Amino acid sequence: MNQLASPALLARCQAGDDHAIAELVAAYRPALFRLALSILDDPAEADEAAQDAFVQALRALGGYQGAAAFTTWLYAITINVCRGRLRRRGARERLRQALAGLWPLTVHASVPEAQAVQAESRAAVSAAVAALPEPQRLVVVLRYYHELRLGEIAEILEISERTVHNRLHAAHAKLRGRLAGEVDAR
Amino acid sequence: MTTDYGISHEQARAKLHTGRRHLNGGEAKQLDAHLAGCAACRAYANYVAQAEPALTAALRAQWDPAQPPQSARAFAEQVRARLIRPQRALPNWLSDAGVTLAVGAALLVLVVVWIGSGWGVSTGGPQPTEIVVESFPLPEVTAVPLSTPSPSPQSPALPAGLLSRWVTYLVRDSQNRDSVYVMRTDGRDGQRLTGLPETLGYDHNLVWSPDGARLALVSDRSGHPEVYVAEAGVWAARQLTVTPPGAIADYRVSWSPDGDWLAVTALSNAPDPSWFGGSIYLLDPNADQQPFPAGAAPLATRVTDPAQWSPDGHWLAYGAPDANGVPALFALEVSAVLTGANSQVDLPYRQLTKFPSLPEGSHDIYLGFAWSPDSRQVAYLRQGPWVGAVLSATLGAGFNASIEVISLDDPDALPTTLLDFDPSPNGIMGLSWSPDGAHLLYLSDAVTGGTTSTGCWTLRLVPSTGGAATQLDGFCALSRSTLPRWSSDGRYLLLATETDLAVIDLNAVLADPAQVQPGYLTNQPPGLAHSPAWQPRP
Numbered sequence: 001m002n003q004l005a006s007p008a009l010l011a012r013c014q015a016g017d018d019h020a021i022a023e024l025v026a027a028y029r030p031a032l033f034r035l036a037l038s039i040l041d042d043p044a045e046a047d048e049a050a051q052d053a054f055v056q057a058l059r060a061l062g063g064y065q066g067a068a069a070f071t072t073w074l075y076a077i078t079i080n081v082c083r084g085r086l087r088r089r090g091a092r093e094r095l096r097q098a099l100a101g102l103w104p105l106t107v108h109a110s111v112p113e114a115q116a117v118q119a120e121s122r123a124a125v126s127a128a129v130a131a132l133p134e135p136q137r138l139v140v141v142l143r144y145y146h147e148l149r150l151g152e153i154a155e156i157l158e159i160s161e162r163t164v165h166n167r168l169h170a171a172h173a174k175l176r177g178r179l180a181g182e183v184d185a186r
Numbered sequence: 187m188t189t190d191y192g193i194s195h196e197q198a199r200a201k202l203h204t205g206r207r208h209l210n211g212g213e214a215k216q217l218d219a220h221l222a223g224c225a226a227c228r229a230y231a232n233y234v235a236q237a238e239p240a241l242t243a244a245l246r247a248q249w250d251p252a253q254p255p256q257s258a259r260a261f262a263e264q265v266r267a268r269l270i271r272p273q274r275a276l277p278n279w280l281s282d283a284g285v286t287l288a289v290g291a292a293l294l295v296l297v298v299v300w301i302g303s304g305w306g307v308s309t310g311g312p313q314p315t316e317i318v319v320e321s322f323p324l325p326e327v328t329a330v331p332l333s334t335p336s337p338s339p340q341s342p343a344l345p346a347g348l349l350s351r352w353v354t355y356l357v358r359d360s361q362n363r364d365s366v367y368v369m370r371t372d373g374r375d376g377q378r379l380t381g382l383p384e385t386l387g388y389d390h391n392l393v394w395s396p397d398g399a400r401l402a403l404v405s406d407r408s409g410h411p412e413v414y415v416a417e418a419g420v421w422a423a424r425q426l427t428v429t430p431p432g433a434i435a436d437y438r439v440s441w442s443p444d445g446d447w448l449a450v451t452a453l454s455n456a457p458d459p460s461w462f463g464g465s466i467y468l469l470d471p472n473a474d475q476q477p478f479p480a481g482a483a484p485l486a487t488r489v490t491d492p493a494q495w496s497p498d499g500h501w502l503a504y505g506a507p508d509a510n511g512v513p514a515l516f517a518l519e520v521s522a523v524l525t526g527a528n529s530q531v532d533l534p535y536r537q538l539t540k541f542p543s544l545p546e547g548s549h550d551i552y553l554g555f556a557w558s559p560d561s562r563q564v565a566y567l568r569q570g571p572w573v574g575a576v577l578s579a580t581l582g583a584g585f586n587a588s589i590e591v592i593s594l595d596d597p598d599a600l601p602t603t604l605l606d607f608d609p610s611p612n613g614i615m616g617l618s619w620s621p622d623g624a625h626l627l628y629l630s631d632a633v634t635g636g637t638t639s640t641g642c643w644t645l646r647l648v649p650s651t652g653g654a655a656t657q658l659d660g661f662c663a664l665s666r667s668t669l670p671r672w673s674s675d676g677r678y679l680l681l682a683t684e685t686d687l688a689v690i691d692l693n694a695v696l697a698d699p700a701q702v703q704p705g706y707l708t709n710q711p712p713g714l715a716h717s718p719a720w721q722p723r724p
Contacts, residue, residue, distance in 0.1 A: 037252055122247045
């Protein structure tokens, strides 16, 4: 991950400088969007989350101690934002289910195309990852999609490297059974 | 538990998760020794070796094709709007009734957001309190007829030479979209040029040519940023660049003093997050539809401050990291490039600021720079030390700020300090030099002689020969990034206040800086008026 956010650029961003914000966004938005997308799996919501993360980061810049790479710090903020959105999704889903108990809602059956996609091996792998508990899913996504080092993952998630290993191992234990056919087929 | 194979099973798994390419020789040997004696571990290693690429490929196939729904420009604009809006005082144009309505709307939004957030379920982490603040909207664009900005009843008393000048400015609507407006300095001929149905898109970065005949601007009306030039009074824009969609996030332009060239700083839209900064190119403002970048090597890369042409046309100054990664100012001898005296691989540039590395990796930085009218000096705001990305003051240590001037006459010249802030305010931004060379101007939100933020950004004038800064009281500047513009004789300043565009007469200001009476060019514009610029010559 890069550590090239210059203090001058960050100072100008804090002050609302158009050019500086455009530069910061150009430099980091693609990575933050991908990160948010890999957690939320919704491009529109991922873009909103990336924007929330930028705003929170720029407002909290005084709290950035410089000990971690700027990107690591940004990733940590983005993950917090996404986790908040996931929790709100959970609450909305509970509300939807509660309402469904009162008024019957139309439930859309899976379309054949979606079933066909599900049958493809990559979709099966993705589905297996999606089925992991959130802590394990995050570690898998950061490791294998964002290709971060384990030390970076530990720093972003504010956990020990040993916990990262344990979560990865637990994730693989679950994935191994589900992916056996997919992996063997490669 | 350590096994007979030197490391435990857990340690072996950890090394497999780490990946062989990240292991040193000793660690790899330990792992191999362990695998040689542990069949279950070998099976796990084989699984991981096949699963890792399968996972990466599947996740890439799932997410790589997705693109953010908003353009980079719109995204950056929204980030900026959310950053600056809560810091602004409630504008005067909101009447008491308006305040009541706004607060009511805020409460309503708060309730809706609370319900929408899952019936008050805690979300953990920092909460986006800006949701509530954002419910104070900018004025509705329908409040004033959009194409006819009203002349102000408090028009400034300007000399005849300035009265016929065009003033361009941008008005941001409630959707955070900017439209271009023009008017004469006496309020005549006001019209909205863009943002109309036939000119959809963001137009921004308006820069007048030195002769006042043309206006360069950047617009994404084609769907992505391109550079355009419009003739003053005609306003029909010609497209200069043809940029591959998605290649460039934004442009900044600076006219050469003779009007023959545009120095274009192109901010790449490259997805590589390790990339940083822009690249500088020269563009012919008389040629339309130029493929850009057209294969030519840029004059500079990793640019963090866009190029500014010196008044004599000899230099281009810009900001970029130096060899140590410290933000620095550079000056490129662009006249040598234009005459062909230097090849593209041997560009004659000079590093103007050389801030030394300080203990614990800290260093000073510059915050804004300005050419002297004679092109022989560059002034800049210096602040530091910074530790990582924060001022040392936020870590409990002291810091310094000053205005320094460096001469280009002597390559070995050391900077001279024009003003040493004591104590040093955190909130200082921007710098410009008056056309007559008499003053330097900057913005600060700190109380005079102190560090405390007042929440009101005021102009401060410093004699270019040194001396104390004079604070211009009586109004707040709108934005720290919208710098005031000097009239060509250096007597008047055009700026955006928190409500309207205004002009101040420096003769009157210097006579009584505590009672500055701006003359207003606009009267409750249909949105947030900002970034004004006046025609250099009629």
